[in-house]
Amino acid sequence: MTLAAFQRAMADLAASPALCGRVREDAEAALAGYALTEVERRRVASAAAQRGMRVNCMLYRSNRLSPLASQLPNTFLLLGPDLRDTADGYWVENPALERNAPTEVRRFAAYVQRRTVEGTLSEPLLPEVLAWEMAVYELALLPRLRILAEAADDAARARTDGPLRLHPLVDVAAFSREPAALLRAFAAKRRPPYDDIPAGEYHLLCDLRGERRAMVPIDAATAAAMLAVRDGENIGEVAAGALIERGLVVAR
Amino acid sequence: MDATLQTLSSAAADELATLPRLGVGLLYVPSLPRFVREHVDALDYMAIVPDRFWADDGPTAGPRYREMEKQVELLDWVAARIPVVGHSVGLSIGSAELFDTGHVEQVARWQARYGFPWHSDHLSFNRVPGLDAHSDLAGLAIPVPYDREVLEMIAERVEWVRDRVPVPFLLENNVYYVDLPEQEMSEPEFLNALSARSGCGLLLDVHNVYVNAVNHGFDAGAFIRAVDLSRVVEVHVAGGSEMGGMYTDSHAGPVAEPVWELLDEVIARAPNLCGITFEFEEGYFPLMGGAEGVLRELQRARQAWARRPPAAG
Numbered sequence: 001m002t003l004a005a006f007q008r009a010m011a012d013l014a015a016s017p018a019l020c021g022r023v024r025e026d027a028e029a030a031l032a033g034y035a036l037t038e039v040e041r042r043r044v045a046s047a048a049a050q051r052g053m054r055v056n057c058m059l060y061r062s063n064r065l066s067p068l069a070s071q072l073p074n075t076f077l078l079l080g081p082d083l084r085d086t087a088d089g090y091w092v093e094n095p096a097l098e099r100n101a102p103t104e105v106r107r108f109a110a111y112v113q114r115r116t117v118e119g120t121l122s123e124p125l126l127p128e129v130l131a132w133e134m135a136v137y138e139l140a141l142l143p144r145l146r147i148l149a150e151a152a153d154d155a156a157r158a159r160t161d162g163p164l165r166l167h168p169l170v171d172v173a174a175f176s177r178e179p180a181a182l183l184r185a186f187a188a189k190r191r192p193p194y195d196d197i198p199a200g201e202y203h204l205l206c207d208l209r210g211e212r213r214a215m216v217p218i219d220a221a222t223a224a225a226m227l228a229v230r231d232g233e234n235i236g237e238v239a240a241g242a243l244i245e246r247g248l249v250v251a252r
Numbered sequence: 253m254d255a256t257l258q259t260l261s262s263a264a265a266d267e268l269a270t271l272p273r274l275g276v277g278l279l280y281v282p283s284l285p286r287f288v289r290e291h292v293d294a295l296d297y298m299a300i301v302p303d304r305f306w307a308d309d310g311p312t313a314g315p316r317y318r319e320m321e322k323q324v325e326l327l328d329w330v331a332a333r334i335p336v337v338g339h340s341v342g343l344s345i346g347s348a349e350l351f352d353t354g355h356v357e358q359v360a361r362w363q364a365r366y367g368f369p370w371h372s373d374h375l376s377f378n379r380v381p382g383l384d385a386h387s388d389l390a391g392l393a394i395p396v397p398y399d400r401e402v403l404e405m406i407a408e409r410v411e412w413v414r415d416r417v418p419v420p421f422l423l424e425n426n427v428y429y430v431d432l433p434e435q436e437m438s439e440p441e442f443l444n445a446l447s448a449r450s451g452c453g454l455l456l457d458v459h460n461v462y463v464n465a466v467n468h469g470f471d472a473g474a475f476i477r478a479v480d481l482s483r484v485v486e487v488h489v490a491g492g493s494e495m496g497g498m499y500t501d502s503h504a505g506p507v508a509e510p511v512w513e514l515l516d517e518v519i520a521r522a523p524n525l526c527g528i529t530f531e532f533e534e535g536y537f538p539l540m541g542g543a544e545g546v547l548r549e550l551q552r553a554r555q556a557w558a559r560r561p562p563a564a565g
Contacts, residue, residue, distance in 0.1 A: 003401065004348035004380075011380045011390040043397070043432045052429030052467065055496040059429075060391045096383035097391045099308055143321040 006040040013048055014056040015095065023048035061087065064097055071105050072133045074186045075112065078123050086112065086121065102141055109134050123192060125177065132173035132204065136215075139169055139208040148209065154250035160237040163252040164229050169209045170248055172218070172226045175202040179217060209247070222248075264451035267420055268485055268524040272369050274335055276553045277527050278546070279488075280304075281534040285326050287543050294550055297335040299486075299529045300327065302362050303342040311354050331366050337486070337527065338362060338371035339455070345409050345423070346377035346396035350388065353412070360417045370485055370526070372422035372455045375406070375443075395426035398435040398442035403449065410450035422453040422485050427460040427501040431468050439464075440478035447483040453524075454479070457488040458514045459501055459531075466499045472514055481522040489515055489553060490531040503533040505540045507549055515556050525560065528553045 009031060013020050022030035027045035036044065047053050065087060069076045079086055090111045098104035112130055115121045147168050158164060175182065181197040203223035207214040218226075225239040229249055243249040275296030280288070282304060292298075305324055306317045330336065342355050363371055376393040383390065396402045406423075413421045425443060437445065447454055456479065465472035489511050493504040507530065519525060530549050532540065540546060 003397075003405075006397075007346075007348050007377055007394070008380050008382075010394050011383065014390070014392055014394070039434050042434065046433050047430040050430050051497055052431065055429040055498050055500065056392060056394075058496050059500075063391050094384065094386075096387035097389040099310055099387050099389055101307060103386075141320075145321060145325070 002035055002037050002040060005035045006044065009034045009036065009040075009044045010047065013044070013053060014060040015091070017054075017057045020048045020053055020057065064091070067101060068105060068108050071137050072109065072130065075109075075126065075130045075133055077186060077189060077191060078126050078129055079112070079121070080123075080191050082121055082123075086115065089115070102137075105137060106134075125182075125192065125194070128173070128175055132175070132206070135171040135173055136206050136208075136213065139171055139206060140213070142168060142208070144169060144208060151250050154252075155244075155247060157251035158244045158249060159251070160240040160244065164235075164240060164243070164249040165252040166226060166230050167209065167248055167250050169207070170226075171206045172223050172230075173204045173206055174223070175204065176200070178202055179204050179215070183215070205248075264420075264447075264453070265482065265524075267451075268453055268483070271420065271485060271524065271526045272335070273525075274337075274369070274527045275557055276550055277337070277529045278550065279339065279529055279531040280327075280330075281532070281537075282323050282326075283534050284537060287537075287546065288326065288330060291543060291547065292330060292333050294547055295334055297337055297527055298330050299337050299339045299527075301341055302338050302359060303340055306358075308342070311352070316354060317358055327366075335369060336366045338366070338368040339424075339529075340371065340373045341378070341393075343373040343413075344377045344379035345373055345406055345413075346375065346402065347379050347381070348377075348405070349381050350379055351409050351412070352379075356413050356416050363417050363419060368419060370420040370422055370453065371417060372424055372486065374426070375423045375446075376426055393426075395428045395432075397432055398437040398439060400436055403437075403442060403446055407446060407450035410446070410452045414451060420453045420485060422455040424455040424457050424488070425460055425479075427457070427463050429467060429498055429500070438478070440475060444478075444480045444483075447480060452483075453485040454483045455486045455488065456481075456484045456518060456522075457490075457501075458511050458518060459488060459490040459492060459508060462508060462511050462514060463492055463499055463501045472510070473517060476514060476517050477521075481518060482524060484518065484522040485524055486527045486529060487515065487518055487522075487525065488529050488531050489549075503531050503536070505532060505536040506545065507552070512552065512556065515553075516559060519556055519560050523561075528557055 023045055031041055031044060076083060090108060094107060109130055116127050151167055176199060177194055178198040179202050182194060185194055201220060203218050203220065205216040205218045207216060225235045225243055226248060228235045277297040277299050278295055280298050280300040305327060306319050309316055338359060340359055343352060344350065359371060374393055376395050378390050378393040379388040380390050381388045410421060425439065443454060446452060461472050461475050465475065489507045490503045491505045491508045492500050493502045530553055
């Protein structure tokens with residue numbers, strides 16, 4: 001069915017300003033891979049030459065970036081001038097928008113993480129901010145009411161000497177800058193550097209047990225205990241008791 | 253018109269004539285739960301994009317659809333108070349090599365659950381099988397060419413949808429930034445022929461008409477007069493903004509002023525009109541003046557609704 005080839009060509013044009021340019025220069029050669037009728041070939045060539053195709057290309061980029069930006073706004077803030085190259089590289093590896101939104105967010109996050117490890121993205125705060133936003137995103141995906149109901153029983157059974165796990169609706173995030181000031185900078189859409197914000201080892205409790213999500217600073221000992229529980233380690237009865245009392249852990 | 257087509261058209265017209273005349277609604281914006289809870293009384297109905305309430309893991313997954321608890325909780329709250337109509341984005345009815353019957357079945361389940369008096373989707377394609385190994389999503393909705401071959405393909409699919417979902421099915425006219433040459437029909441001709449051939453109703457997005465008229469230099473009023481408005485059940489009104497040298501359907505804040513005039517033309521001549529839906533992009537909520545700004549647009553739509561001719565019911 002040549003209609004399928006026509007649709008494929010139109011979708012490819014919207015995804016690739018470079019292909020639009022090649023079609024404008026030499027439609028015959030650029031469209032050789034598409035099994036088009038003569039009318040369809042003229043339509044695609046005309047489309048590539050119209051300013052409306054530039055708008056289609058912009059809409060394509062916006063449609064792919066907006067869902068990611070809405071979930072990872074501060075990661076995007078930190079990407080700043082690197083965003084265009086990052087998006088282009090990500091789309092080369094992943095030409096189509098993933099139908100499952102969480103999968104799209106996760107694979108973009110994994111791509112950014114990989115680029116930071118490789119050193120292509122050098123903003124030092126990027127890994128920790130991405131990790132924090134992904135932790136909150138994953139918690140927000142969970143069916144809160146059902147989990148609260150299920151975890152209530154596990155909370156009642158939690159014992160300081162028994163096997164424990166983190167409450168499914170909490171997580172902990174590590175920061176190298178004082179989080180409250182950093183979040184204020186993010187809220188003001190202020191880009192790095194953040195030299196005026198105190199540096200050190202900080203931790204935030206990401207807590208989605210309540211109606212509203214809460215980001216609460218916690219001390220290093222509590223954070224270490226939570227991370228140890230998350231990793232399946234034994235934390236001792238005193239630390240376990242403190243976490244149980246705050247409802248941060250439940251019976252495994 | 254041949255006898256079979258005339259019978260179908262007449263039955264479809266009867267179907268539209270008995271629909272409830274709801275009034276003024278809003279396209280649901282999931283990140284404004286407070287607005288929805290505080291101002292549900294300002295709405296006669298809520299239009300929802302059902303696809304935004306579930307995660308779709310694809311046809312081979314089991315189960316394929318997983319509901320998003322928080323969003324569904326608010327939807328249940330809304331549906332207990334006012335009617336809800338479905339406005340899907342996931343069918344991609346114009347895709348040449350794909351017709352997603354699983355999506356139709358899912359819409360049918362939600363129609364039964366929420367009692368949509370009608371449901372709708374778009375006259376375009378946004379899925380192209382084989383784009384990559386994981387997905388067929390094209391990343392934007394692209395209008396179908398207005399050719400007879402396409403009309404026949406879509407008409408057969410509309411009949412399938414109508415067979416599975418027991419309420420009228422509407423298709424929405426497109427916004428387009430690229431004007432394809434050598435199409436066999438104009439857009440109004442295509443809409444009228446498709447509606448007569450398949451029995452679908454029309455969701456006339458008046459802002460789409462306005463956007464296309466601005467960008468492609470035609471008379472929006474003449475376009476509206478060329479459409480068989482007896483098939484129009486719902487209209488969309490919205491605002492837009494400039495991008496790349498064109499005026500776009502970005503839903504950027506209040507309804508564009510010329511759209512109100514066009515809406516009056518539609519209202520005067522659309523005997524089966526059941527609802528006016530205001531669409532806005534949630535990012536523009538603060539720029540519109542928050543809740544007050546939205547309520548102002550709804551009030552203006554309500555004034556337009558009140559100008560319907562007496563026979564419109």
